[in-house]
Amino acid sequence: MNIIHSEYNQYRLYKFLNCFVQHAALEKAMNSLYRLKNNQMFGGEQQCMLITGDTGTGKSALIKEFSSAFPGYEENGVLIQPVLVSRIPSKPDVEKMMIELMNDLGQFGSEARKSRRREIGLAEALVKMLKVCKTQIIIINEFQELIEFKSVEDRQRIANRLKLISEQAGIPVVLVGMPWASEISNEPQWASRLMCKIELPYFKFLNEDDRKEFTRFVKGLACRMGFEEPPKFESDEILFPLFSATRGEARKIKHILSEALSLALWRGENTVHQQHFAEVMDSAFFDEDNPFKLPFKEVPLCEVSKYASYNRYSTVESEMFVSTQFTPKISTKALFSKT
DSSP, rough: OOOOHHHHHHHHHHHHTTTOOOHHHHHHHHHHHHHHHHHHHHOOOOOEEEEEETTSSSSSHHHHHHHSSSOEETTTTTEEEEEEEEEOOOOHHHHHHHHHHHHHHHHOOHHTTOOSSSHHHHHHHHHHHHHHHTTEEEEEOTTTTTTTOOOOHHHHHHHHHHHHHHHHTTOOEEEEESGGGGGGGGGHHHTTTEEEEEEEEEOOOHHHHHHHHHHHHHHHTTTTTTOOOOTTTHHHHHHHHHHHHTTHHHHHHHHHHHHHHHHHOOOOTTSHHHHHHHIIIIIISSEEEEEEGGGGGGOOOOOEEEEEEETTTTTSSGGGGGEEEOOOOEEEEHHHHHH
């Protein structure tokens, strides 16, 4: 797609690509993150939180939005990190995890490297650094990688170390990952500490109340496109094909909208309309019948029925991950007939 000429239009596209629109589950998660961080200063036993969601549900966007409200800054030569965002390293073990946390703090140094008892020394150094950096909350992304291919003993060892770091530093820990990351709540050390568990879902559509939530979300995105009058994404000719193309995945919804906005801005038009979506789907996204080119009554609809999962008991690695499952497709005509 050609480059948008105007610097103002480039700015509008940049703003849209980086905007954050909340829905009910995201709002609940965001409020809980603020609550954990704000309560940290009062001391006592810190609560922890688990946020799970399938691919594209907004986990990374949530982390980015929250952490951007509390950027790091320098104070007396020390980098202060109110929010520490890290991730479970691939093929994780206790030492790798703590080194990753210290690297993300920007404070990894010789004190930890020279320790004779490496794991204990790393933990002590990390706790000290967290206090020096005035960290108030730790967010660990991609936490499902702790569950994958790890023995029960390995998982318990890492989980126990995280628990001890939280206790010794007096900092809440937020674990974020794919749906099977929830297995950590089965560990005795975490069962009572994960006071808040939130699942970020795909949007649903076949029920009228669910459709209202999806509509509110796309209207919120429309309001952030910078037009004098927001595009009418709540119209049936856009709303139904958009859900058909995305099956309720928030990330894909935003990708399609950003491409449609880019096309409209490049052409100098004052809104995004149905034809923009039809062209974008043909050029960038769809490999089946383009739902924006189908008669309204023939638009196929389906929604999530079961989220992705991990089968640790499979002996075939390729069968360990079970893909997200969706309901059978139903046409718009059939949907309204049922209603």
